[in-house]
């Protein structure tokens with residue numbers, strides 16, 4: 001439809017102007033992962049139509065030609081490149097730690113710099129290169145108030161929120177911590193993550209009424225004051241091999257409960273991240289690997 005005609009069109013025709021997969025023809029993409037958390041990164045810089053939930057769902061579909069945990073878009077922002085985050089179910093997310101490292105790596109590969117900055121739904125992220133495939137990203141400050149996570153009702157102490165799993169009179173898990181890293185997280189502290197049926201209770205908590213925007217659900221095992229083991233059921237995806245913002249949320253939650261210090265190695269199914277909740281500015285710094293497994297043009 002010619003632009004002029006589009007301008008005169010009524011609203012439905014304007015909606016039709018949004019992204020469809022055909023619009024991706026000729027666009028560059030990269031297949032990357034952060035510790036097995038898999039992404040398709042689509043280059044929409046240079047005047048492409050914005051991504052849509054349908055296009056993201058199709059691209060993310062594991063039965064299709066691509067298949068990934070999140071579709072990540074690289075767009076032109078105001079002065080900085082901008083990263084968009086779409087879960088495999090087509091829902092948009094406010095933060096994605098593993099993908100932030102991958103986007104930072106791509107931008108630094110492009111301009112040959114050892115540091116970069118880019119916009120994301122939760123603000124501007126600064127990143128630096130620690131090695132050929134190792135990146136550190138400043139994920140900003142965690143949000144700790146109940147209305148920032150958000151929770152559906154007031155909780156003065158978000159270190160322990162009112163979620164119980166199992167029989168009413170004998171819950172098996174209860175009182176997770178809640179944190180936002182730009183996306184909502186709840187973290188249950190357990191003796192052994194390997195014995196937890198996260199595949200069973202993850203979706204129950206993800207859609208629990210206490211979390212009006214849904215929530216990413218993690219179990220965390222404190223192995224020492226500077227060593228955590230974390231597994232995550234991701235909102236909009238399900239079990240993933242790694243979740244960067246969950247690693248941040250788990251360290252912040254463990255530190256708030258005095259179970260660890262402010263810096264720890266966080267081991268996920270797909271590998272380990274170094275997480276520090278910096279004393280001087282309250283920012284969370286996440287360091288870890290990135291991997292490029294393919295690239296091409298749609």
Ligand SMILES: N[C@H](CCC[C@H](N)C(=O)O)C(=O)O
Pocket residue numbers: 037069070085087092093094095096097098099183184216234235236237242243244245246
């Ligand atoms: N599923 C998350 C987004 C991706 C987070 C994860 N892949 C990461 O590395 O932080 C959400 O809906 O908030």
